[in-house]
Amino acid sequence: xxxxxxxxxxxxxxxxxxxxxxxxxxxxxxxxxxxxxxxxxxxxxxxxxxxxxxxxxxxxxxxxxxxxxxxxxxxxxxxxxxxxxxxxxxxxxxxxxxxxxxxxxxxxxxxxxxxxxxxxxxxxxxxxxxxxxxxxxxxxxxxxxxxxxxxxxxxxxxxxxxxxxxxxxxxxxxxxxxxxxxxxxxxxxxxxxxxxxxxxxxxxxxxxxxxxxxxxxxxxxxxxxxxxxxxxxxxxxxxxxxxxxxxxxxxxxxxxxxxxxxxxxxxxxxxxxxxxxxxxxxxxxxxxxxxxxxxxxxxxxxxxxxxxxxxxxxxxxxxxxxxxxxxxxxxxxxxxxxxxxxxxxxxxxxxxx
Amino acid sequence: xxxxxxxxxxxxxxxxxxxxxxxxxxxxxxxxxxxxxxxxxxxxxxxxxxxxxxxxxxxxxxxxxxxxxxxxxxxxxxxxxxxxxxxxxxxxxxxxxxxxxxxxxxxxxxxxxxxxxxxxxxxxxxxxxxxxxxxxxxxxxxxxxxxxxxxxxxxxxxxxxxxxxxxxxxxxxxxxxxxxxxxxxxxxxxxxxxxxxxxxxxxxxxxxxxxxxxxxxxxxxxxxxxxxxxxxxxxxxxxxxxxxxxxxxxxxxxxxxxxxxxxxxxxxxxxxxxxxxxxxxxxxxxxxxxxxxxxxxxxxxxxxxxxxxxxxxxxxxxxxxxxxxxxxxxxxxxxxxxxxxxxxxxxxxxxxx
DNA sequence: ATGAAAGCGCTAACAG
DNA sequence: CTGTTAGCGCTTTCAT
Numbered sequence: 001x002x003x004x005x006x007x008x009x010x011x012x013x014x015x016x017x018x019x020x021x022x023x024x025x026x027x028x029x030x031x032x033x034x035x036x037x038x039x040x041x042x043x044x045x046x047x048x049x050x051x052x053x054x055x056x057x058x059x060x061x062x063x064x065x066x067x068x069x070x071x072x073x074x075x076x077x078x079x080x081x082x083x084x085x086x087x088x089x090x091x092x093x094x095x096x097x098x099x100x101x102x103x104x105x106x107x108x109x110x111x112x113x114x115x116x117x118x119x120x121x122x123x124x125x126x127x128x129x130x131x132x133x134x135x136x137x138x139x140x141x142x143x144x145x146x147x148x149x150x151x152x153x154x155x156x157x158x159x160x161x162x163x164x165x166x167x168x169x170x171x172x173x174x175x176x177x178x179x180x181x182x183x184x185x186x187x188x189x190x191x192x193x194x195x196x197x198x199x200x201x202x203x204x205x206x207x208x209x210x211x212x213x214x215x216x217x218x219x220x221x222x223x224x225x226x227x228x229x230x231x232x233x234x235x236x237x238x239x240x241x242x243x244x245x246x247x248x249x250x251x252x253x254x255x256x257x258x259x260x261x262x263x264x265x266x267x268x269x270x271x272x273x274x275x276x277x278x279x280x281x282x283x284x285x286x287x288x289x290x291x292x293x294x295x296x297x298x299x300x301x302x303x304x305x306x307x308x309x310x311x312x313x314x315x316x317x318x319x320x321x322x323x324x325x326x327x328x329x330x331x332x333x334x335x336x337x338x339x340x341x342x343x344x345x346x347x348x349x350x351x352x353x
Numbered sequence: 354x355x356x357x358x359x360x361x362x363x364x365x366x367x368x369x370x371x372x373x374x375x376x377x378x379x380x381x382x383x384x385x386x387x388x389x390x391x392x393x394x395x396x397x398x399x400x401x402x403x404x405x406x407x408x409x410x411x412x413x414x415x416x417x418x419x420x421x422x423x424x425x426x427x428x429x430x431x432x433x434x435x436x437x438x439x440x441x442x443x444x445x446x447x448x449x450x451x452x453x454x455x456x457x458x459x460x461x462x463x464x465x466x467x468x469x470x471x472x473x474x475x476x477x478x479x480x481x482x483x484x485x486x487x488x489x490x491x492x493x494x495x496x497x498x499x500x501x502x503x504x505x506x507x508x509x510x511x512x513x514x515x516x517x518x519x520x521x522x523x524x525x526x527x528x529x530x531x532x533x534x535x536x537x538x539x540x541x542x543x544x545x546x547x548x549x550x551x552x553x554x555x556x557x558x559x560x561x562x563x564x565x566x567x568x569x570x571x572x573x574x575x576x577x578x579x580x581x582x583x584x585x586x587x588x589x590x591x592x593x594x595x596x597x598x599x600x601x602x603x604x605x606x607x608x609x610x611x612x613x614x615x616x617x618x619x620x621x622x623x624x625x626x627x628x629x630x631x632x633x634x635x636x637x638x639x640x641x642x643x644x645x646x647x648x649x650x651x652x653x654x655x656x657x658x659x660x661x662x663x664x665x666x667x668x669x670x671x672x673x674x675x676x677x678x679x680x681x682x683x684x685x686x687x688x689x690x691x692x693x694x695x696x697x698x699x700x701x702x703x704x705x706x
Numbered sequence: 707a708t709g710a711a712a713g714c715g716c717t718a719a720c721a722g
Numbered sequence: 723c724t725g726t727t728a729g730c731g732c733t734t735t736c737a738t
Contacts, residue, residue: 025436025494026517027494027515070508070511070512070515072488072491072492072512073492074433074492074494075492075493075494076429076432076433076438076493076494077433079429080427080429080430080433083378085429094458095448095454095457095458095461096454096455096458098451101448101449101454102449104448105447105448105449105475108448108473108475109475112475115489117472117474117489117490117493118473119470119472120461120471120473121470122458122461122462122465135425136468136470137470138425139425139426139427139428140428140429140470141380141427141428141429155423158423159423159425162423164379244653244654244657245653245654245657245658246653246656246657248657249657271654274654274658275657278657278658300597300598300599301597301598301624301627301654303599304597304598304599304601304602304628304631305598305627305631305658
């Protein structure tokens with residue numbers, strides 16, 4: 001016992017004084033700031049989060065201390081206490097695909113304006129256990145979720161429902177939304193592409209499709225629609241993701257080297273299409289006269305390199321903005337009248353323009 | 354006082370029983386699991402985080418409960434208690450640039466394997482207050498930081514030092530590293546590019562440079578090196594970021610429409626270079642005979658579209674992997690012998706190959 | 707406009 | 723191998 005203490009011995013039989021040393025993080029805490037400012041911790045908290053509730057003098061004093069000390073609030077603690085993390089988790093297949101990036105950038109920007117931070121989870125293309133990834137994200141207690149696609153395992157759906165937070169599924173549509181949806185119909189894209197090309201008079205078709213869920217849906221619809229007109233593809237190739245221009249060139253070579261001579265080749269992305277066009281050109285073929293190519297997404301680099309490329313325009317930025325808008329509204333407690341948004345698409349055929 | 358209590362009155366003068374209702378989150382807690390499994394909470398915690406310390410029977414029982422209930426741990430709470438968030442914050446300029454993406458993907462994958470999650474912070478290109486962004490990220494208490502570039506304001510440097518966590522600066526080199534560095538010298542890239550082109554006999558130069566810190570360093574070095582050989586650029590243009598192929602085309606037009614007839618145009622990225630090549634081609638010019646173009650990064654789509662493109666190869670994936678490796682080592686308490694890694698670069702000139 | 711008390715859900719430290 | 727205790731840093735509720 002520390003008998004040097006000037007205070008009389010207190011009731012030491014009560015379960016006791018700290019046996020455990022405090023594990024300080026070395027970081028400044030809100031308590032430190034409050035002492036320096038001569039107010040209680042809760043007042044500092046208010047100064048930071050609801051400055052309008054604090055007298056301007058107090059506010060100024062606190063802000064001075066915060067600036068001078070370089071205090072940075074601990075949002076792990078804040079989130080735990082308030083049950084709001086100000087985190088939005090987004091699960092996308094990969095960073096290697098400009099399409100998803102183009103959606104995430106505006107989403108990120110909108111959320112950031114309201115002090116929400118976007119955390120990306122990359123599922124990998126053959127969806128490496130979406131459920132595990134989701135669990136990992138949920139353990140961070142995000143305030144909302146963004147999911148790519150509308151197909152989820154039953155355990156994933158359970159987990160999502162249990163999370164009881166706003167969810168937006170993007171890049172697809174579904175009759176059974178979990179909550180919010182912003183996308184378009186890949187079935188209709190495939191059908192529309194087939195009809196467009198058929199309408200231009202093409203009768204000999206080939207396709208190159210990425211190993212990707214939505215790409216396959218588009219291609220299946222493409223094949224079906226052609227089938228309704230009594231046409232079968234002359235050649236079909238599937239390539240790994242993420243796709244590259246190089247793979248596009250190789251695919252073209254494969255189609256031609258196997259002897260197929262399609263009038264038009266339908267690709268699951270502009271990246272592939274661009275590669276096919278580059279290869280066609282280097283073989284001295286004329287596009288679209290000798291062979292036409294159709295892509296998907298209407299990416300800048302393809303459109304500005306080979307204007308003869310026919311493609312499907314999708315407003316990827318709009319998907320991100322709509323998703324962000326709806327999420328923020330939900331997080332703000334607002335009611336959303338139409339939780340399912342079809343952003344649509346349209347076919348761009350600059351060759352015939 | 355609650356006199357209906359069957360227990361004898363306790364020392365009610367002590368500060369008192371709970372006046373505040375518990376604010377349950379609705380989520381299952383570790384406590385719930387521990388009760389269902391008939392063990393103490395800490396045992397559940399161990400079963401989840403250090404299974405080797407738990408008897409296999411107990412472990413099995415706990416795991417059964419976890420699976421059946423769909424329990425998801427709360428990492429906000431865990432992080433607060435353990436002072437480890439398992440978060441790595443990375444600040445990059447934008448998602449719109451394939452170069453940074455190519456670095457982030459492998460970094461993300463490496464970290465994910467060790468259960469660290471990458472949180473991206475987008476600084477925007479004219480670096481919209483790096484300090485604010487950093488503060489926002491630090492408030493999440495990441496276990497490590499990844500920064501793009503080596504130039505930081507003094508307040509930012511202070512904050513970084515105060516954070517006392519591993520930091521890796523990427524995409525550049527510096528004589529004054531904060532901690533770890535993985536990059537290459539943009540000054541040397543600019544110089545090497547100039548010498549390479551000069552060595553091929555070119556004497557009339559133009560440049561198109563993105564409004565970007567590192568791009569400008571490369572160009573300044575390019576200009577300086579040419580200057581040492583008594584050469585001034587005939588034409589210089591700067592374009593906004595993120596750069597697009599379209600902007601490349603427009604830049605080419607601008608150079609030629611102003612009357613300049615350079616033999617070679619040095620661009621700050623392959624995206625721009627690609628655009629220039631597309632425009633040159635559509636004007637019927639021969640590359641590299643009528644006009645040569647040099648890019649930067651060696652992106653797939655450019656290399657496989659216009660093989661005549663001279664460029665600077667940078668192993669972007671290696672930057673991400675090295676950064677991830679070093680960070681993980683640091684987080685694992687290991688000593689790192691050489692904290693500054695120069696991944697280098699080399700000039701690729703497929704035209705003359 | 708400010709404060710006191712309690713506790714969010716978890717893990718570190720120590721004890722057995 | 724398992725449990726007890728305390729507390730991470732913040733915000734909530736209620737009181738003044």
